[in-house]
Amino acid sequence: MKKSPFKIQENVQRLSEVCLKNSKIDNVHYSEYDVKKGLRDLDGRGVLAGLTNISMIQSQKMIDGKLTACEGVLQYRGIDIKELVAGFQKGQYFGFEEITYLLLFGELPTKVQLKEFRQLLADKRTLPKNYVRDVIMKSPSKDIMNQLSRSVLTLASYDPNVSDLSIENVLNQSLLLISVFPLLAVYSYQAYAHSKLRKSLYIHNPDPKLSTAENILRLLRPDKKFTEIEAQILDLALVLHMEHGGGNNSTFTNHVVTSSGTDTYATVAASLSSLKGSKHGGANIKVTEMMRDIKENVEDICDEQQLSEYLAKILRKEAFDKKGLIYGMGHAVYSISDPRADLFRTFVGKLADDKGLHDEFEFYAKIERLAPKVIASERNIYKGVSANVDFYSGFVYHMLGLPDELYTPIFAIARIVGWSAHRIEELINMNKIIRPAYESVLGDRNYVEIEER
Known part of the structure; x- marks a missing residue:
């Protein structure tokens, strides 16, 4: 006889109370063993877990031998973010592609290099045949971040070199994901809006002549139209969200999972799962x-x-x-x-x-x-x-008229660049699995025969 769902829920509730009782750790132990909750000191500074050349965050300066709070600074590859933004806006071009080049390769591109790189991203901005119909359209969901993870993992099955960890192959996979993330996110939303919200279905092809920011707006809107200022501020949003040090939760996840020796698709799916949290990208x-x-x-x-x-x-x-x-x-x-x-x-x-x-x-x-x-x-x-x-x-x-469901996926479209740069840096420099220690504070217990419990 099938059990009532209410009875099942009753059992789960009872077990959850047991779980809470036996999983709680007294706060005194964290002080006793000098464990930094959240891997942060009491003053908020992160515990040093690695080295990076990709970005630098500063919120304090040493003044007269004392750490003193200062105006926040963010550098990409040693260059202040404010200088970078001022540079591409003065040049009156979109910055996402240029800053992607900088974060991945460590130097600003020349005009020729930037033109070639934009074309490379445009060439890669395509999905396998029938992918949208067979993968995205068949199981729509309001949770676009989970849809992104599923889509990324499914793309792995189309890659004959999925487990090749050579830098050339990982870079090739990273460039693919950077290029198609806008398609995966917007198409997933369109599938949801059509299936669940009963809206008309629009699946536009990207325009290879347009920037990433322009293509996002083109893909999303029924008439494919947008203004210059809309595209410019979305481009700025992407640049500001691309990277933020190796210690932010999703990028640290990227380092940890990369260190295990797994493939690019699995690593990015893990980072996406971290980013969707309300304490992070959500x-x-x-x-x-x-x-x-x-x-x-x-x-x-x-x-x-x-x-x-x-x-x-x-x-x-x-x-x-x-x-x-x-x-x-x-x-x-x-x-x-x-x-x-x-x-x-x-x-x-x-x-x-x-x-x-x-x-x-x-x-x-x-x-x-x-x-x-x-x-x-x-x-x-x-x-x-x-x-x-x-x-x-x-x-x-x-x-910009973006639906709520796409807010965090837009973050992911930007942050995939930082994740890719950090994954490559981890592969080049470490070759050792990240494995911090946890101290058991429970003490010894004896086994009790089942009849005596």
């Missing part, structure tokens, strides 16, 4: 949901006192998702400022004006100004709090 959608919640529950969003009181409720786990977090505020590394948010802020204002959403931008700016004060009054914080890149990225994607 934070931008949480910002958007939080801002909607504030508007729905604060009577007058122009009243700073009402806004501050509601933000305090969020921190006290009395409002929004009751997790006690003001999403988009604070960062594991940065304290005074996140340079990516600084860059974003200027261009977000321009896009808001272009879209007639200046009041919405002012609302975001107000929350950005009030939240650190509320956090400081409600929490015992060890460092400053400022807006991070996720605070504005969700607003940008909203203005």
Whole structure:
């Protein structure tokens, strides 16, 4: 006789209580063994786990022999991100392809090299015959990040050299994934929108003459049309999300999985699984949901006192998702400022004006100004709090008309570049599996015969 689903759930609930009881570790042991939770010191600095030439993040400087908080700095291959952005915007061209070249190969391309590289990415921006129909269309899902993982793992079955770990082959696989990620993400969304939301189905081919940012907008929109400023700010979003040191969760996952000797597709699928978490790449959608919640529950969003009181409720786990977090505020590394948010802020204002959403931008700016004060009054914080890149990225994607389901996949379309660079760096330099230690704090126990339990 088949058991009732309620009875099954009852059993699972009971077992989960046993699991909670026997898996809890007393916090005193973490201090006793000097274990850094989250592999971070009390001041937020990450435990040093490796070396890299790919990017550098700085939030503190040594002044008079003391570490002192400073304005955040982010460098790609030794070059300040603000200089890189200023460079391609002054040249009036899209930056994603140029910065991809820089991160992968360690140097800025010449005009000829950049032209050839753009063509290489365009040539690789194609999927196997019937792939969209047989893989993407047949099992649509709202969770586009999981769809991306499945699509990446399925691509492995089309690769005759899937397990070849030579740098040439891994680079070839990486370039393929960088090129097709926009197709995998947007086509997965179109399949979901058609199947679950009953919308018309649009599967556009990419245009080899267009940049990555332009192609994303072309693939997504029914009429394939977009404005120059829309493509420019999406391009900027991609550049700002491409790389952020070897210690961020998804990139560290990439290093760990690469070190085991597995293939590129499995490694990227693991990184995708990390990125989709709400504490990592999924934070931008949480910002958007939080801002909607504030508007729905604060009577007058122009009243700073009402806004501050509601933000305090969020921190006290009395409002929004009751997790006690003001999403988009604070960062594991940065304290005074996140340079990516600084860059974003200027261009977000321009896009808001272009879209007639200046009041919405002012609302975001107000929350950005009030939240650190509320956090400081409600929490015992060890460092400053400022807006991070996720605070504005969700607003940008909203203005671009991107559906919520694509917010984190857009992050992945950018971060696949950083993952690829770090995978190659790990393969070249380490050749040793990453295997940190965990200390058992349970103590010895004796086996008890089943009749005596």
